[in-house]
Amino acid sequence: MNRYGFLPAAIIAPIAAVAVVSTAHAQVNTSASPDKLVQSAVEGVITKIKADPETRAGDLGKITAVVQREFLPYTDFGRTTRLAVGGAWKQATPEQQKVLQEQFTALLVRSYAVSLSQLREQSPKFSYKPAKTGSNANDVVVATRVMNNGDEMLIDYRLERGAEGWRIYDINMMGAWLIEVYRKQFADIVARDGVDGLVKYLTNHNART
Numbered sequence: 001m002n003r004y005g006f007l008p009a010a011i012i013a014p015i016a017a018v019a020v021v022s023t024a025h026a027q028v029n030t031s032a033s034p035d036k037l038v039q040s041a042v043e044g045v046i047t048k049i050k051a052d053p054e055t056r057a058g059d060l061g062k063i064t065a066v067v068q069r070e071f072l073p074y075t076d077f078g079r080t081t082r083l084a085v086g087g088a089w090k091q092a093t094p095e096q097q098k099v100l101q102e103q104f105t106a107l108l109v110r111s112y113a114v115s116l117s118q119l120r121e122q123s124p125k126f127s128y129k130p131a132k133t134g135s136n137a138n139d140v141v142v143a144t145r146v147m148n149n150g151d152e153m154l155i156d157y158r159l160e161r162g163a164e165g166w167r168i169y170d171i172n173m174m175g176a177w178l179i180e181v182y183r184k185q186f187a188d189i190v191a192r193d194g195v196d197g198l199v200k201y202l203t204n205h206n207a208r209t
Contacts, residue, residue, distance in 0.1 A: 028073045032130035032161045034166050038142045040124065041074035041168060051119050054122050063111040063120075071112070076167035077105045082184040083170070088198065089189040096195050102203035104182075110209050124148040129188065131159070138162075141172075 012159040028046060029037070042141045048070050054062045081101040083090050092100060131140035138161040146153040154170035170179045188200045 025123075026070045026073050028165065031165065034140050034157075035128040035142045037074060037159070037166050038144065038157050038168065039128050041071055041124065045070040047114065048071070048122075049116055058117050058118055058120065060113055060115050063116050064109060067109050067112050067116070074163070074168055076169045077101065077108075079160065079167075079169045080179060081105070083100050083179045084185055085198070088185045088186065088195055091190075092195045096199055100195075100202065103199070103206055107202060109209075110206070122148055140166075 029040070031041065045066055048066045049063055052062065052066075078101060081097075081104045084104065085092070085100060087208055089097065089100075102174055125126050127145045129143040131142050133140050140159055140161075142157045142159065144155045144157065146155060151174070157168050158170035158172070158177075159166045161167075172178075186198055189201055193200070
């Protein structure tokens with residue numbers, strides 16, 4: 001990844017969601033095991049896209065709406081944003097925090113929608129391993145394997161269990177955790193231009209896409 005660029009869509013795709021929608025959301029089975037929850041989140045949105053002629057034809061706005069409706073309930077992007085922004089989060093005002101979360105999730109959902117538009121006519125096969133627990137039983141990793149046209153991709157999802165059950169908040173693809181990569185990039189921007197600079201950078205980036 002370019003030191004100052006954003007992750008390519010293919011890396012961001014499996015964890016993305018968006019914050020501001022008023023449509024009905026998918027129902028999440030909060031009692032599901034982490035691996036079953038990841039399966040529902042990943043395969044559910046792909047199934048919905050394949051089922052609609054407009055999304056299957058590549059309508060990016062419609063694909064984005066499916067991501068908003070079907071994937072968002074499985075994620076905790078408030079936590080994702082806080083961890084990615086790192087120490088600068090406490091320096092930010094409540095209004096800055098609000099904008100940072102909105103702009104960061106908007107960036108991710110756009111990247112996810114673009115990636116799904118490329119997969120809409122393909123038939124990837126998924127397998128999921130039971131969650132691996134570390135020292136914290138409420139924070140686990142689910143390893144998955146995706147086979148697509150003979151290509152294999154290994155993806156790790158990190159989930160935290162809160163009051164509403166398990167939620168996805170980070171992903172590891174090609175040896176890089178999403179939050180870790182963004183934290184370094186965001187720290188560089190904040191060191192140079194402050195929290196306002198990070199807000200401006202994300203806002204300008206989203207305006208160009």
